[in-house]
Amino acid sequence: MYRVAVVSGKGGTGKTFIASSLTILISQGSSVVSIDADVEAPDLEIALGGGDVIEVKELYEGRVAEVSYERCFRCLKCAEVCRFGAVSVLEGNVPVIDKYLCEGCGACSIVCPSGAISYVPSKLGTMKVVRTKFGYLVTASLDLGRRGSGHLVELEKSRGLELAKESDAKFIVLDGPPGIGCPLIATVVDADYVVIVTEPTPQALHGLARVAEVVKFFGKKFGVVINKFDVNEEYCTLVEKWCKEHGGSILGSLPYDRCVVEAYTRVTPPLLYCKERKSPCFEAMVSIYENLLRDLGV
Amino acid sequence: MVVVCVSGGKGGTGKSTIACCLAVLLSRMKFSVLLVDADIENPVDHLVLGISRELRSEISSFLPEIDSSKCIGCLKCVLSCPEHALIGLKGSVPKLMEELCNGCGVCKLVCPRGAIVEKQRMVARVWVGEKNGINYIACELLPGVKQAHAVTEIFLKSIEEQLRSYNFAIIDTIPGAGSSVYSCIKRSNVVIAVTEPTPLGAHDLDLLLQLCERIDRKVITVLNRADLPGSGKDYVLATVDKFKHIVIGYVEIPYLSEVVKYYSKSDVLTLLEKLQPFKQPLEKLAELLIEISRKV
């Protein structure tokens, strides 16, 4: 089984389009499981045209601290010791714990002299399994304002792996989060291949370079897709040069085409819409898929 | 003084471009402006505006180091570590698995012998710059750092006074609706939510607006590339309507193919000079902010 992660340093470069298209192309030949690891803005379900939700699970992982004000001496040791900025102090030396910032580490309760701090379980998010036309999809959304998106991705991956074994899938495709933080690391850490999506802009190249550093840090093989290459063809040479210098292969380029956005507004999988409209994006995507198989040695 | 947070849920909707353009427009109107790039995972505002930035400081987090001359191998630190980053056998000095440590410091608190020494680990850099009267500050996470948790919060806390000493402080956030976005929103007077006319844009906007609603923040929604064909706009309008009690303004920016070209060349200033249909809605947005500043 091959695990392919689709990521980008910068947001909005077209990860979800590529991940959904790869899933669709793979599903024509073998069984595939897709995972939406962009848990703060999960859109893969929409891009795959939805399906039957066969499992919904609310996840309570971890805990957050709570202060009992009858017991609290207002000594503020808790605020002093919290390294996450989660305890703020209101007028009259009243400590308030911000549940969005609390890590539940327990430091405040250790130093509290009056035993005023207790813990309540905290909701991490909701995980769903959807049966799409293109195989199982595991998707999750982080509870608003929460941290711990990396944990949520780990849980999605375990569920995805079970489903992959069950359905004898040859591929797992992960649609990654933007950025280089916790959830991105969780997405790439056990991937066999990482597809980095970029655009010919300085902003996106900056993102590419940063995400590639993480990918290389974990010793992963990676290939680059240049989306909207025709927006600035001059800059594409810079991106290609960068790839050569940093050991990434170029999987292919996609032209800028309004078909993709139009497909989303019609809630149709964009690859299928591109095919129907004879968009050059379709052929380009097929060639990217073939190059990916070549790089994987399939 | 007004603190404005430019966010939007989905990535690539135009947050950075809009945050930078607002900074330019407001500073041209002789307001003092601080542009804060809090997209710690991919800060690019300096590229958009062509600011040459310089390193101001570093952000570090706690990392334990065990003094083996004091450690008695009681394993209290091992058993209390919430991340299972410390491991060890009874009677011997525990070992740290650095990549698991989140820097909470519980080990230091529970050690009966004071054997845990505070070591610092660099997790992010803070950059500053200035151009055409716009003051710029940005925080950039180091690649490979898993402990991004508190970085946005620590960064914004460290510049809280600065935020209040300008007519306008504009915070450009990371995508999503997680705790980093929360840290930005809770410090702002108003949120500008930038989205695009697709179900994806509407879906992610919905999440962001839910977060704004929970912490009682007013929102101006900006629909970028508003005239793209299809029914995507209806999804966004439905979301805006659902949250009409917190949405105090709505601005549309048309789709202009030239924008992508100038953007790809990092030439936002020319963009503002040349493209009136792009500039006008942004001026309207700036007017809305000035109005808010009179009330604050």
Added chain:
Amino acid sequence: MTRVAVPLDENRGLDSKVSSRFARAPYFAILEVENGNVKLLDVVSNPHTNLPHGAGAAALQWLAGYGVRKVVTTMIGPRASEAARLLGIEVVKVQVSSLREVIELLKK
């Protein structure tokens, strides 16, 4: 005398299937090996199966608490093997399917 742990998918005595996962295996067999004799001391359920991260380190730490100095497994993740190294626990990788086979191997 050495205590040895083996990750299992099920708790059915000697016929139990050896797990293809390590840190998140549902059970561990604790064996005692002395002069070619192997005794099954216990099968314990793993409390760390749902840990979102750090399961490798947590599982090894927990097994160390049972006096385990060696693990026999079909696979082990990079974190768990790093934790084993730090704890001085020996890791033996083998291709087996049941606990019985592991015991046969240990007798030799």
